[in-house]
Amino acid sequence: MQTVAVSARLDQVRYDIRGPLSRRAHELEAEGRRILRLNIGNPGLFGFRVPQHLRDAISEKLPQSEAYCHQQGLLEAREAIAAQHRRHGAAAAAERVFLGNGVSELIGLSLSALLDPGDEVLVPAPDYPLWTAATRLNGGVPVHYQCPPERDHLPDPDEIAALVTPRTKALVVINPNNPTGAVYPRAVLDAMVAIAERHGLVLLCDEIYDSVLYDGAKFEPLAPLALDVPCISYGGLSKVHLACGYRVGWASVTGAERRIRPLLHALDLLASLRLCSNVTAQWAIKPALEGPNEIGKLTQPGGRLYEARAAIRNGVARSQFLTMVTPQAALYAFPGVDPERLPGFDDETFALGLLENENIILVPGSSFNIAARNHFRLTMLPEPAVLDEALAAIERELARTAEKKTRRVA
Ligand SMILES: Cc1ncc(COP(=O)(O)O)c(C=O)c1O
Structure with missing residues (x-):
């Protein structure tokens, strides 16, 4: 057989x-x-519970969760996400936010939107290994930049710049970082933006741990620094809101309108192919972002x-x-x-x-x-x-x- x-x-x-x-x-x-x-x-495996106001929102909206929603996600959720990004200084808009079944799905969608066979993606090492895996799955070549313990697990922008080739398409930034717990200082982030600007790269910024911070560490979102540089910022409910099982993630696209237009169309097409993400759990987004900071x-x-x-x-x-x-x-x-x-x-x-x-x-x-x-x-x-x-x-x-x-x- x-x-x-x-x-x-x-x-x-x-x-x-x-x-x-x-x-x-x-x-x-x-x-x-x-x-x-x-x-x-x-x-959730260790006794942490999803905040009650998130559960209440879902129970209340269950009867309104039976139809597909817009391919990008519920408008009220996208508006809450864009408003949060704007509070941090990014030029975010609900029309440029995409909801997914976790950030995981959106990482795949983004790389599928961006990569042709042989295109290179700069990925941190160590990385959250989905980034390397999804690059390969979509025909790309991950090129790793090192973040070793001798440097407190921070990247060296000069080393990153030296890895850029004519095939480099995107620069992945995982900040705060999984697995190292590093939080990147402003100077490092500015230098990464400058590399993306100089070489026409898209910034893919995984910020899923943006509020899980210790000892007064200061997290700087990338999009407000990137300004016109095309940037996709990822966040979600899994970690900060302790709701891994809800499978809610988002991607907010920023950058000069003329530069990101084809990317928005590609993401919209790919989001449409999977119809929409789980509607029920999307109702938890607005209360999560507007309610108390439980993780703090x-x-x-x-x-x-x-x-x-x-x-x-x-x-x-x-x-x-x-x-x-x-x-x-x-x-x-x-x-x-x-x-x-x-x-x-x-x-x-x-x-x-x-x-x-x-x-x-x-x-x-x-x-x-x-x-x-x-x-x-x-x-x-x-x-x-x-x-x-x-x-x-x-x-x-x-x-x-x-x-x-x-x-x-x-
Ligand atoms: C850095 C990072 N990005 C993305 C994800 C995926 O998260 P989710 O698909 O639950 O939103 C994880 C999960 O552990 C992660 O650590």
Whole structure:
């Protein structure tokens, strides 16, 4: 019997956050083990609740959610998004906002609108790996610019400029960053805009963590700095409003009218092909953007996310093996293993060992498109006491890894 041949386009496409390690975790769960899931930024799994006023809005509007809506999304939701962007100084307009089933869908739509085979997209490394995957899926070539821990995970604009070729089409900015928690300073963002302007690139700015900030970190949205430069800014309900399961994301297109007109038409066509995004959940957007800032309470001292981050920082400080740039934003920590203490460390082997021996799943750093194999990402979502224990378990597994190496050398 012949097996089904799937598209060769998928050969280079990876999304290891839900990859082989995650499948192994499911197998272990089926055998009755309890696995601590530190691999996915899914607040609802850890007892975080969607703010009540969002749920109320959806219940109330359920009877008005039965028809398709406009391909770009409900007007009242798009108006609320554009108004929020305008408050931050961007020239946003409801007619240039597109709603999607999560930012995920809109990333695919945007790259599909922009790329011809062989077009290059500048993507940060580490990145949120959908950006690299969606570039490849749409025939593009991801070209990674490095954001290493030695530079507090910030990009170097000169290095980015040196990667531009005549095929470069777009520059992806993930700010605040997943997986590193870096928040880009104004000077870096200005320099990135200048590169886009000089080389005619589109800025693709993933700002889904724009209000998940610690220690007074200041987030600067890109669109107000980009002015006439074509820019798509992405945001959504998944993280800031703790509503991953609602699948609500948005993309706001800004830039000089004459430059963005074809892009708007392409996005409109692609949005029409999928008719519209989930209508029910769109009713939560206006109350989310106009209501109280619930996430701010969680990221303040005493707040659940703040204290979770402190538990991870303390665990790293106690560790014989780990170092970390403290995340200033988002829901993740991205520690590294000191290569002098554990030479030849392999992040994937370690992650598998941690799962098998300690019942914890996290994501190896190389899943985020970096060459180095000495990092891993864990979420800051469990209770701080649970993270305390998880860090102790990680240390035990690191010690086991060190012991094996010593035995092999001896
Ligand atoms: C940086 C970044 N962008 C986009 C997404 C996709 O979010 P959603 O599709 O839930 O809106 C995520 C999810 O973790 C993310 O971390």
